[in-house]
Amino acid sequence: MLDAKIPEGNLNSKWTDYKGHCKLVNPANKRRLEVIIVGTGLAGASAAASLGELGYKVKAFCFQDSPRRAHSIAAQGGINAAKNYQNDGDSIFRLFYDTIKGGDYRSREGNVHRLAEVSANIIDQCVAQGVPFAREYGGLLSNRSFGGVQVQRTFYAAGQTGQQLLIGAYQALERQVALGNVAMYSRHEMLDVVLIDGKTRGIICRNLITGELERHFGHAVLLCTGGYGNVFYLSTNAMGCNVTAAWKAHKKGAYFGNPCFTQIHPTCIPVSGEYQSKLTLMSESLRNDGRIWVPKKQNDARKPNDIPEDERDYYLERRYPAFGNLVPRDVASRAAKERCDAGYGVGSSKQAVYLDYADAIQRYGKIEAGKQGIHNPSSEQIKQLGDEVVKEKYGNLFDMYEKITGENPYEVPMRIYPAVHYTMGGLWVDYELQTTVPGLYCLGEANFSDHGANRLGASALMQGLADGYFVIPYTIGNYLADEIRTKEIPTTHPEFEETEKTVAARIEKLMSIKGNETVESLHKRLGKIMWDKCGMARNAAGLKEAIEEIRALKKEFWSNVKIPGSIDEFNPELDKAGRVADFIELGELMCIDALERNESCGGHFREEYQTEDGEAKRDDENYMYVSAWEYKADEQWDLHKEELKYDVVHPTQRSYK
Amino acid sequence: MEHYNMNLTLKVWRQRNSKEKGRFETYKVENISSEMSFLEMFDVLNEKLITEDKEPIAFDHDCREGICGACSMYINGKPHGPWKANTVCQLHMRAFNDGDTIVVEPWRAKAFPVIKDLVVDRSAFDRIIQAGGFISVNTGNAVDANAIPVDKESADKSFAAAACIGCGACVAACKNSSAMLFVSAKVAHLSLLPQGSPERKTRVVAMINQMDKEGFGACTNTNACEAACPKEILVTNIGRLNHEYMTATFTADK
Structure with missing residues (x-):
């Protein structure tokens, strides 16, 4: 069994006790300690800023041209x-x-409670930084609701909250x-x-403009590199999102937790054709006011506005009257x-449902008419x-919807x-966000820790910033306090040399294949396998x-991939090839993990395990654990289990009815 | 929406790196669906080029939903192309007709040197932010978020300015390659909030100085920046910037 090092004691005081007893590093020593941070999304940027403020020597890396473009921006x-x-x-x-x-009882109580404790500090910090959250006329902050919740606790900045926080x-x-x-x-x-x-002492990275490999030393390395949704090819992730940094760490000994737990978001713009390169999310906040329906008749070819009210099936409201359109995403x-x-x-394509705003427009129109003292408003007035x-x-x-589809959603x-x-x-990662490799930490979406088998809406931003602003500044000190005697290790050390050689050899191998299949087409094929067989139902x-x-696809990739250009130049196809090669290996592990977990929970829906009315059926007796996979060799992993203990919450069949 | 397919001629700027001279190359693309995005059309072209053993066209892109600010193509003489309040990645092919010729160039500005083909170096924007585009508050210092009310009008205006995605279209659109809209958006975002007030004067001066150092041109009020801005940042922010700058430089105490 794996030990997550969750502090003893009452749930309410674990984090306070930890902070009161963890080791500290004095300011003079902080100046001598170097920390490498990979990724500059919410987790990475907030960690880099906070550790810099504390006085550590920080080096931050991102593949984008500016840290401001990390994909947290799209939340x-x-x-x-x-x-x-409220x-x-x-x-x-x-x-x-x-x-x-919401996580279907597959996350840690200790971690999640800490997350909830620091959530309020995040809002305070962001407001102090000048994040322009939505406000009411009295000048105070506004809130709205999100899925799986019956209170209004979501802070927002129009539909650009991620952008403003980032x-x-x-x-x-x-x-x-x-x-x-x-x-x-950058780049x-x-x-x-x-x-x-046995300790993490640095990274090898590639300058994406010149193609040169570089060595960087650090007393600790933080991976804040986001999620791996692009293993499915089509996802709401940015084109550059990838698993490479996390995967390299995995192959160096960091266990991979619950790889099969992926979230499929219910409200995205449907696929329109073969050429589709990514999918665009329509925020969950739209389910606050929008109603989801399909026709009651199969294969109904009528236009939506021609289908009368009593021939529409508002299936979420029908199946889940308590939460209605605001059930959790899975x-x-x-x-x-x-x-x-x-x-x-x-x-x-018949692969879509309606998200309808007609009722909301009517409702708001009438309220507004009342506010403005318009008696007997006309239907045009109400609509307007x-x-x-x-x-x-x-x-x-x-x-955004209209730009993509050419249809006007007001009509x-x-x-x-x-x-x-x-x-x-x-x-x-353990409670301190440290992976199974000493000195290697993982923050934000890149780690497995807080969302169990399903994440609730508006919780990703909270976790990324909690990890970066309020958790890592404490937990990293507990490790670095014992490193104050470690001098900077010159990057001429044989381990740096050896690691760089391996990296260079792999790049040369990729370029030498000179096959016939483009990286893109191989990635698409991987995505199709994953979506069909390891997607919403398995x-x-x-x-x-x-x-x-x-x-088989992996063999084909390594014998037939076609990469243009050369190594020592700006070559996005080469960058992509390395990422797709890693996605292929990850895809295999995801399927192995999904196969091992003989239950349904959260986003992991195994068709063999469902209740009579088609809900996910957990097996707490046999699967109340985190699956942590250790890489042994090509296509070989060992499973380690971390038992999940619920001292406060009593797991039950999750019901939103 | 009526869907249709089209054949197009593309004239695209090709440049190996920052040192070599560039040139236009002409490409034909066929059977492009009106439902494709402009960048998906480029994907199709690049796949074709790779298959023909030719070098694909390098361009910056990431989120493909109009928010990260990476994409940066100058299409038929307009930054981000023909649609208003739009980024290249959101531009869809229904904006074009069968038989059209489309000219695609990188952002052109001294402060944005070309890296390759349509990719430019916009790190000057990061350095302008480093000069003062922030509020100096360390993690852990904050008071309760509702301790200081902010009137809704200021908050809304601040948010509208903060919506800038740092893409650089304003610079590309300007005949002087001025970065005033970018800088003014940040100055307005922060100076409209009480939290940003203590550093108001030092911020604006430092940011303007850095902007000049980076080689951006002066503003001559043609408003081309506002017309090109995908997030509709208003030129009135430039008025605010000038006012902030005057106040900061003409008053005795900092």
Whole structure:
């Protein structure tokens, strides 16, 4: 059994006790300790800024041209915090409980409680940095609801919350760059971790402009490199999102936790054709006011506005009256798939359902007319006033929809379908966010820790910033306090040399194949295997097939991939090839993990394990553990288990009815 | 929405690296769906080039949903192409017709040197932020988020300015390659908030100085930046910037 090093004692005091007793590093020593941070999204930028402020010597790396472009920027809806500003019964315990339940009882109580505790500090910190959250007329902060929750605890900045939070963290990071505490390396990709005597001592990275390999020393390395949703090819991730840094760490000894736990987001714009390169999310916040439906008749070819009210099936409201359209993401996604598979899907592909704003526009229009003292408003007036309110709340999302589809969502219901969005799995970390390799930490979406088998909306931003601003500044000191006698190790050390050689050899191997299949086409094929057999629904037979197909694809990749250009130049196809090669290996592990977990929980839905009405059926007796996979050799992994203990919450069948 | 396919001629700027001279190359693409995004059309072209053993066209892109600010193509003489309030990645092919010729160039500005083909170096923007585009508050210092009310109008205006994605279209659109819209958006975002007030004067001066050092041109009020901005950042922010700068430099105490 793996030990997560969760502090003893009462759940409410674990984190306080930890902070009171962890080792500290004095300011003079901090100046001599170097920390490498890979990735500059919410977790990476907030960690780099906070550690720089503390006085550590920080080096931060990102593959984008600027740290401000990390994909946290695309998060739309909001960030949760247990502030209870709405006086609606929220508390740290409620946020903790909702997150544990939302994660279908596959996350750690200790971690999640800490997350809920620091959530309020995050909002304070962001406001102090100048993050322009939405406000009410009295000048105080506004909140809205998100899925799987019955209180209003989500803070937001229109549909651009991730952008505003990231810019806040980015500015804090740039301030530390200006002060000389952080050195920033943009357009750099980490390609391996350097271990010396069993401890992490640096990284090998590639300058993406010149193609040169570089060695960097650090007393500790933090991977803040995001999720691996792009293993499915089509996802809501940015084109550059990849698993490479985490995967290299995995192959150097870091266990991979719950790789099969992926989140399929219910409200994305459906695929339109073969050329599709990515999918666009329509924020979960739209489910606050929008209603989801399909026609009651199969293969109904009528236009949505021609289908009368009593011939529409608002299936979420029908199946889950207590939470209605605001059920958690895994539940909403499966319900959409169920309707489409049964022949009720809409649009040309029949792989879509409607997200309708007509009712909300009417409701808001009438309220607005009342506010303005318009008696007996005409239906045009109501529509116009309602449109204005909806535009203020969701305007940028509606514009985005119209740009992509060419349809006006104020007039016609939006068509949506589930798409890969987030990965709850990631590198296994203990309570201190340290992986199984000493000195190697993992923060944010890249780790597996807080969301169990399903993440609730508006919790990713919360976790990324919690890890970076409020957790790692304490936990890293506990490790570095014992490193104050370690002098900077010159990068001419044989381990640096050896690791760089391995990295260079792999790149040369990739370039020497000169086959016939483009990287893109191989990636697409991997994505199709993963989506068909390890996607929203999985079964043992399909997973076994997928493992064989992925192994065959790997052979084909390494014998037939075609990469243009050369090594020593700006060569995005080469960058992509390295990432796809890693995705292929990860895909295999995801299928192995999904096959091993003979239960359904959260986003992991094994068709063999469901209740009579099609809900996920957990097996707490046999699977109440975190699967942590240790890489042994090519296509070989050992499974380690971390038992999950629930001292406070009593796991039950999750119900949103 | 009516879907259709089209054949197009593309004239694309090709440049091996920052040292070599560039040139236009002409490419034909066929059977492009009106439902594709502009960058997906480039994906199709690049796949074709790779298969023909030719060098694909390098371009910056990442989120493909109009928020990261990476994409940066100058299409038919307009930054981000013909649609208003739009980034290249959100531009869809229904903006074009069968038989069209489309000219694609990188951002052109001294402060944004070309790295390869359509990829430019925009790190000057990061250095301008380093000069003062922040509020100096260390982690852990904050008071309760509702301790200081911010009137909704200021908060909304601040948010509208903060929506800048740092793509550089304003610079590319400007005949002087001025970065005033970018700088003004950041100055407005922070100076409109009470939290940003203590550093108001030092911030604006430091950012303007850095902007000049990077080689961006002066503003001559043609408003081309506002027209090209994918996030509709208003030129009134430049008025605010000038006012902030005057106040900071003409008053005795800092």
